[in-house]
Each structure stands twice: as structure tokens, then as C-alpha cells.
Amino acid sequence: MMFAAAALAVLIALGLAMVRACIGPTVFDRILAINTAGTLTVVLISVYGFLTERPEFLDIALLYALINFIGTIAVTKYVSYEGLGYPVGDHDDGDV
């Protein structure tokens, strides 16, 4: 019961974040909303593991948190530097 309530709240929050990801005027709004959605997905996976009484799902949640972080940083770097490679020429800003 408790886990079902938590899962429901997280699902509603996920839907609200996806609304901002759809209507976001700039690309940074979309990145922010997708990052929040990924963080909420981590909690959703954990709660689902407890809901089905299989806490091994926490490993997947931990992995998803790692991938979410790397993905957000990569997309931010891609958007601001128009590429994922090392800085070249007079573009000496370095990493994000």
C-alpha cells in the first residue's frame, strides 16, 4: 500500500516533468526536465523493487543513476560546444 502510493506520486511527478520537456521553449528547459525525469525513474525502479519484494532492482536503479548523470552531462556538452570531442583551435573552453 505504502509503496503503491509512492509509485503513484512518482508517476504523476514524472508526467508533470514530461509536460515541461514537451513544451519547454529552450533546449535547456528540455534537458532540465529530462534530468528530473531520469532521477524520478531511479526512485520508481527502487519502489517497484520493493513493491514486488525483489530488492535486487536497486542494482538497476544505481546503474540508471550513473547513466542518467553521464547522459545529461554529455547532452549539455553537445549542445553548448556542438560536439563531444576535445576542444580544438581557439575553442579553449575545455570540458563542460
Add this chain to the structure above:
Amino acid sequence: MQWDQIADVLSWIFISGGAFFALTGTLGIIRFPDVFTRMHGAGMVDTMGIGLILVGLMFQSPDAITVIKLGLILVFIFFTSPTTCYALARASLAAGFMPMKPRQIEIMTTQHKDVVVEKKAAKKKSKDKETKSSKT
């Protein structure tokens, strides 16, 4: 009182608090006016919402390794959330977006109020017209 009942009550408190913060944080992401203010809502979800729900789950763990895994997720999100926010703010500043000045916010809110007042006036007018037309 048994330990199970105490753990259940604590879990309910923490999970409902986390759900509240997650919902209000995402509502803030929708309602705030620009990127830099929306980051506040995202930070609320990342720290309070996620943290409280995971702490609530900790009380229901069957063994110690589950608590350790939940703690690992918690610590990881606590470190990555500010990093992501910082990178995003830096990227959007570099792209030319500036945080709003107080004067701009004031103009926005007053404009919003004006729009609301105009809408109400328009509704009244149309209602009056309807009543007049129905009378005639």
C-alpha cells in the same frame, strides 16, 4: 509498540513527505518563468523528494545490504545533482540567457495581473451582451 509498527509509521511519514516535495518540485518546473528559476524546482526534486522517499524505503529493507545500496544511490544523487545543475546553468549562460532582473519579474507579474483583469472584463462584457440580446 513493536518495531515493525514504528518502522511503518516512519516510512509513511518519510514517503508522504518525499511525494509532496516531488510533486511540488515538478509543479515548479512547469510554473516558473525561466531556466534559472526552474532549476530550483529540479533541485527540490533531486534532494528532498528523492532523499525522503529513499530514506522511507530504508525502514522497510529486509537486510543490511539493501540499506547500503539505498545509501549509495542517495549519496550518488546528492553529489551529481548540483554538478548537473552547475553544468546546465553554465551552458545556458554561455548560450546567452541571462537570469531575470527583479524589474523584469515585476513587469511580468503586473502584466499577468492586467491580462487576468482584461479577461474578466471581457467575460463580463460578453455576459452583458448576452443578457441584452436575450432581452431584446
